[in-house]
Every structure is written in structure tokens, then in C-alpha cells.
Amino acid sequence: MSKADPNAPKRLALISSKGTLDWAYPPFILATAAGAMGWEVGIFFTFFGLTLLKPKLTAAVSPLGNPAMPMKMPFGPEGFQNINWPMPNILMANVPGFETVATSLMKQTFKNKGVASVEELREMAIELDVRLIGCQMTMDVFGFKREDFIPQAEIGGAATFLEYAADADVQLFI
């Protein structure tokens, strides 16, 4: 089955399933780039990805489960900034406050390099009419209410996403 309208714009359907800072970027980067190319875009936010629809974004970097994550220092001479600091994740994940430090280091490095913040990218996605679909089931499981999310979000389930994705040219699970 192909699309009903052959002249319809291309469509990108994304699933965003993770809520940490490093995983918050890819869906919004792809969504805004596709929107800028005139594509239709929809993102289905499920499980931990659902937190990316909250008005205030609290996405952080977790060293746990990012075993190969190098850390960059956002200050000091260029040679120092270019060093990849290995993060022994099992050890560091247990250090109180380390997540906050890792998060602010990554945010600052991204900012220094000219990467937009996740907040800015989400704003642009909204401007580009990207459909932001929150997963109803995840809301029920974690006890979220409609008011917990930005007003631009719509709420739906697996069938809502699948119907949208069925007519998409690109579908990605992130």
C-alpha cells in the first residue's frame, strides 16, 4: 500500500523512548531538519521519552548505561578541551552529584560548540508544525496528567502512531 496522495510531502515518524539529555537531542534534531526540508514530522514520546513533553525540560546526562561516553571539559585551553575524559560509569554513577556535573559539562560544551539547546530545538519543532504525540499508556503507568505537558502535545496510543507511521517514508526508533 502506498500513500493515498502521491503529491503529499515526505513524512518522518519517530519514536522517542529515552529521557536523558544525550537521547533527547536526536529526535529533535531530525524532526527540525526534516521540518525544514518541508517534510511532515510526528514524534511519539513513550516511556522515558515522555518527559521531553514537560514544560520545563530536566533532561540530564546519566553516566550509567553510557559506558563509552567521553566527557569534554568546556573550559581551559583548547588542548585541554579536546581531551576525552573516560567515564568509568559504574563507579561514577554512584558518586553523589556526578550526574549534575556531567550534565552541566555536556550542556556547556554543546553551547560552546554552537549546538542549540533541547528547549530551543523543541520550540523550533513546534514552529515547524511537528506533531508531538504523548503516549497515553506511559501517562497512566507513571501517573502523568494532560496538564503536566506542553499544550502543543497531543495524546495518543500505539494505534495513533502506527496509523501515522504507516504512511511515513522514514520511521526511526530512538
Add this chain to the structure above:
Amino acid sequence: MVDVIKEDQVLDCSGMLCPMPVVKTSKAIKELQSGQILKMIATDPGAPPDMEAWSRQTGNELLRSMQEDGKFVFFFRKK
């Protein structure tokens, strides 16, 4: 001697990384009339392939792509 392209609007995306040059360019070109020319300047080394892809996907023709003073310069004609 290459002929000079006269732009109607200039957009400077220096210092911005992916996906900002693409997003800003699409926003800027919406303000133009069909046939008008947008000059875009970027420093992101990923910009040349991305702007070519953007041009192909949107149909806004890439008239010229060049390097000037270590920056990438693009001229697009709005579809």
C-alpha cells in the same frame, strides 16, 4: 572570473551546528518571493552536504556553493 550573483537577503549561520543552518535557511527563504536569492554563510563543515540535500528536498535551487575566508557560502534561488 565568475559572474556575481546578486542576493536579495543574507543569512549568517556562522558558529551554528546541525541542524541550525538548515532550519534557519528554511525560515529565511519563507520570507522571500519566488525567484529571489538568499545568500547563506556557515562555518559548520557539515553544511555543504546538508545544504545540498536541503536544496534537493525543497526544490530551492542551489545556484552556487563556495568557500570564502574559511567560510562556506551558498546562494539559493527560491522555488
